[in-house]
Amino acid sequence: MRIYNTLTRQKEEFKPMEPRxxxxxxxxxxVYDYCHLGHARVLVAFDVITRYLRHRGxxxxxxRNITDIDDKILARAEENGEVYSDLTGRMIRAMHxxxxxxxxxxxxxxxxxxxxxxxxxxxxxxLIASGHAYxxxxxxxxxxxxxxxxxxxxxKKKLDDLLAxxxxxxxxxxxxxADFALWKAAKPGxxxxxxxxxxxxxxxxxxxxxxxxKCLGDTFDIHGGGPDxxxxxxxxxxxxxxxxTGHKFVHTWMHAxxxxxxxxxxxxxxxxxxxxxxxxxxYPAEVVRYFLVSSHYRSQVDYSEDNLEEAGRTxxxxxxxxxxxxxxxxxxxxxxEFDRQFAEAMDDDFxxxxxxAVLHQVANEINxxxxxxxxxxxxxxxxxxxxxxxxxxxxxxxxxxxxxxxTGELSAAxxxxxxxxxxxxxxxxxxxEADRIRDELLEKGIILDxxxxxxxxxxx
Ligand SMILES: Nc1ncnc2c1ncn2[C@@H]1O[C@H](COP(=O)(O)OP(=O)(O)OP(=O)(O)O)[C@@H](O)[C@H]1O
Ligand SMILES: [Zn+2]
Numbered sequence: 001m002r003i004y005n006t007l008t009r010q011k012e013e014f015k016p017m018e019p020r021x022x023x024x025x026x027x028x029x030x031v032y033d034y035c036h037l038g039h040a041r042v043l044v045a046f047d048v049i050t051r052y053l054r055h056r057g058x059x060x061x062x063x064r065n066i067t068d069i070d071d072k073i074l075a076r077a078e079e080n081g082e083v084y085s086d087l088t089g090r091m092i093r094a095m096h097x098x099x100x101x102x103x104x105x106x107x108x109x110x111x112x113x114x115x116x117x118x119x120x121x122x123x124x125x126x127l128i129a130s131g132h133a134y135x136x137x138x139x140x141x142x143x144x145x146x147x148x149x150x151x152x153x154x155x156k157k158k159l160d161d162l163l164a165x166x167x168x169x170x171x172x173x174x175x176x177x178a179d180f181a182l183w184k185a186a187k188p189g190x191x192x193x194x195x196x197x198x199x200x201x202x203x204x205x206x207x208x209x210x211x212x213x214k215c216l217g218d219t220f221d222i223h224g225g226g227p228d229x230x231x232x233x234x235x236x237x238x239x240x241x242x243x244x245t246g247h248k249f250v251h252t253w254m255h256a257x258x259x260x261x262x263x264x265x266x267x268x269x270x271x272x273x274x275x276x277x278x279x280x281x282x283y284p285a286e287v288v289r290y291f292l293v294s295s296h297y298r299s300q301v302d303y304s305e306d307n308l309e310e311a312g313r314t315x316x317x318x319x320x321x322x323x324x325x326x327x328x329x330x331x332x333x334x335x336x337e338f339d340r341q342f343a344e345a346m347d348d349d350f351x352x353x354x355x356x357a358v359l360h361q362v363a364n365e366i367n368x369x370x371x372x373x374x375x376x377x378x379x380x381x382x383x384x385x386x387x388x389x390x391x392x393x394x395x396x397x398x399x400x401x402x403x404x405x406x407t408g409e410l411s412a413a414x415x416x417x418x419x420x421x422x423x424x425x426x427x428x429x430x431x432x433e434a435d436r437i438r439d440e441l442l443e444k445g446i447i448l449d450x451x452x453x454x455x456x457x458x459x460x
Contacts, residue, residue, distance in 0.1 A: 001056065001347040003222075004298060006230060006253040007154055011349055014252065016221045022053050022060045023220035025212040025250075027229055028110070030067040030204075031091035032076040035098050036273035037288075037303055038259040038266040042226045044289060045256040045297040047104040048392055049224075052346050055391050063215045064107040065208060066092060068114050069201055074190060084191060085114075093425065093433065098276040100417035101285045103393040109215050113207040117193045120202045120210040123244050124182045124195075132243040136173030139185030139198040143205075145178040148239045154253060155231035180236055182206045205236035209244070212237075218245040224254040227300075228265070257300045266303060274303065284405035285414055286394065287312040293352050293392050314360075315394075316403075318385065321363035323399040327382035338362050342388050352392060359388055359395075410444050419448065419455050 002011040016022045026046045029039055046064070053060045067073075068088040077084040099106070113120075124141055127133035132147045145151050151159050159178065166177030174181075181203040186192035192199040202210075212220065218241070225234065234253065241249040258265045261272045279288055291311035295301045338358055345354030362385045369378035389395025397405075397413050405411035410418075418437050425433040438448055445460040 002349055003252055003254065004349045005251075006255050007250075009156075012252070016058065017219065017251070020057060020059055022058045022222065023216040024050070024060060024062050024222040024224065025208075025216055025220060026062070026064045026107075026223070027208055027225035027233065028064040028066050029091075029095060030070050030072060031088045031095065032070070032073040033091065033268060034275040034277060035095050036266055036268070036275050037279060038226070038273065040098070040102060040276050040288070041259045041292055041297075041301070042224075042256050043099055043104045044102060044292040046224050048293055048352060049254070049297070049350055050105065050107075051391060051393060052350060061109075061216065062107045063109045063111065063212065065211050066110060066112045067204060067207060068092070068112045069191070070204060090433075093421070093428075093430070094277075096424070097417070097421040098280075100420060101280055101414055102276065102289050103285065103396075103413070105393075111211040111215060113202065113211070116207070116211050116214060117202065119214045120206055121183075121193075121195050123206060123210045123213075123240065124202075126244045127182065127240065130243065132239075133182055134175065135197050136175075138173045139183075139200060140173050140181055141183035141197055142174045142179040143182055143236070143240060143243075144176065145180070145239065146176055148243055150242070151178075151239050152235065154238055155235050157231060157235070180205060180232065182240070205233055206240055208233070209237045209240040209249075213241060213245065213249075218247040218249075220250060222252045222254055223250040224256070226256055227258040230255055255298070257295075257298045259301050259303050261303050263302070279308070280414075283308050283312060284402070284411060285417075286397070286402065286405070286411070287315055290315040290394060293394065294356050296349075296351055296353050298349075299353075318359055318363050318389070318395060319399040319402045321366040322382055322385065322395070323403075325366070325379055325382045327386050328379045330383065330387065333380045333383045333387075336384055338384055338388065342391075346391075355388070355392065359385060362388065410441075410446060415441065415446055415457055419457065422448075423455065 001014045003014045004011045026042070029035060050060050050062050073084050073088060077087045080087060124133060127143065128135065128141065133141055133143050135141050145159065162178045163176065183195060183197055183200050183202060186199040186201065192201055212223065223234070238249050260266060264270060264272060266273045287308065291308055294311060338361065342355050342358045345351040345358065348354070362381055366378050366381045366385065369381060386395050397411055401411045405414065418441060422434045422437040425437065441448060446457050447460050449456050
């Protein structure tokens with residue numbers, strides 16, 4: 001199986017450090033707002049990658065962090081007049097709800113920066129002790145980029161160019177323009193943690209170095225993230241981790257392509273974004289997932305209503321092929337030529353576009369068997385279609401449920417996901433959120449019945 005490695009700019013035969021085990025870390029969200037479709041891209045891309053690796057028999061340990069302390073978080077909390085942790089708590093719950101609706105499996109670990117302050121401090125300490133970092137007069141601590149000769153190896157930037165291009169602001173306490181903050185001294189009134197360098201909070205880059213090595217070890221197999229993270233974030237992670245541990249940090253670097261709107265990256269700062277929940281008001285969750293999965297994870301994808309509607313039509317074609325058919329039992333149908341072609345596409349750097357083309361071939365075959373009146377063969381091919389779709393997290397609901405959702409009704413999977421989110425909210429004693437979910441369901445004609453066995457639902 002081959003994976004494109006950003007570090008070497010080529011597809012490489014994938015060989016994890018341990019034969020059947022994969023350790024993977026992906027940079028997750030900075031939780032100050034709802035996730036938009038660009039975030040969904042990263043969530044879904046690495047979900048498919050994890051699912052396929054597991055399907056191939058690897059025992060995957062998937063860690064995706066949450067950045068729950070950051071300038072943007074503090075600014076937004078202040079704007080809202082709330083404690084920052086209330087804001088981040090709410091956004092984390094919303095993210096989990098969005099993920100569940102998109103069929104994204106939870107990562108095995110979801111470390112939050114604020115729970116790893118001790119590990120972060122320990123790593124900074126090691127970097128200072130080994131001469132790779134220094135404390136500035138104002139209590140900030142910086143990484144000394146010139147102390148790491150390999151700096152730039154991921155982004156292929158030259159340190160000399162970086163130094164020539166940057167200028168040190170008179171306000172800044174760093175020695176060299178390319179240096180970056182590991183620890184930021186607290187400003188008056190800001191949330192802070194005690195450290196050997198005084199009250200302060202960690203920089204963003206060191207959080208990921210500390211959390212990833214703590215969860216996965218000094219060296220691990222795959223590190224992923226969105227398109228804009230290669231520089232400086234991942235470059236800085238390499239510098240910090242390799243200087244602190246003395247070992248190679250990561251073997252394979254994977255970067256998802258951007259979701260764009262009118263040729264520009266969808267982003268909060270540009271204001272050209274659509275949140276996942278806005279989009280899910282208009283389109284069934286599986287259509288949105290299909291839209292994201294039908295392009296290769298490294299390609300850029302243009303968001304438009306036309307493109308989402310097109311995704312809805314093509315996914316409908318697959319469900320039409322399954323309509324009125326009870327697929328033969330899993331296991332009852334041995335591997336086919338289609339399974340082989342599907343695996344060949346996925347083994348080639350997770351080529352989901354190629355894999356989905358195979359799904360459409362299977363659908364065509366089902367339709368042909370139907371026209372020929374060969375019901376038994378149609379049922380067998382349907383089993384293959386559902387089996388292959390399942391590897392991508394698609395085609396797991398009944399066609400009826402899908403078409404219901406497509407015409408505006410909530411699908412059973414969406415309802416179950418919301419009931420789960422409500423149960424989570426109750427467990428966290430967030431009754432306002434639990435009630436909000438109940439009301440939202442009621443508005444859509446779904447009535448919940450709570451009993452000792454759990455919550456069941458029915459349509460009004
Ligand atoms: N338009 C996009 N397409 C693909 N990935 C994206 C897009 N926008 C953000 N991401 C990715 O989502 C992940 C979470 O990013 P983070 O929470 O830091 O968002 P952000 O960079 O603040 O978002 P924004 O760019 O909207 O300000 C990162 O891996 C980031 O690269
Ligand atoms: Zn990161």
